[in-house]
Amino acid sequence: MSNDDTSCLRPVGVIRSSIVRRGDGPKQGNEGAPDVWLEIEPWARDGLMDIAPGDELLILTWLHQADREVLQVRPRNDPNNAITGVLNTRSPDRPNPIGLHPVVVRAVDGVRLRIGPMEAIDGTPVVDIKPVLK
Secondary structure, eight states: OOOSGGGOOOOSEEEEOSOOSTTSSOSSGGGTOOOEEEEEOGGGGGGGTTOOTTOEEEEEEEOTTOOTTOOEEOGGGOTTSOOEEGGGSOOSOSSSOEEEEEEEEEEEETTEEEEESOOOOTTOEEEEEEEOOO
16 A cells, blocks of 8 residues: 555544533434534635535544554444444444544535534544435
């Protein structure tokens, strides 16, 4: 694998959330997660063109507090669940901790999007944004 600039990720934004510590929020957005603000980096502003309230988006995040050495987990940290390969789970601990979050745009305010529900913690880097295709 190459270490040149083509294999480096650069965040397009960051999540601002009321969830400030890992483990304080729900495991999935549809389990009572709050709406959050997604603050877009100034260089990526033009990429927001045509995003509007009501749009459904997929937010890809870098789960920056993940343990990248984990290869097996008990799903949902439930001791009653069998040990499972991490690539067959939604665990945030994984070799490449990319989060996938389906959200709805609630508001657009300049370079900020109010989106939700989203279970990401405050300060989570956003790697990419994609529309939900119908």
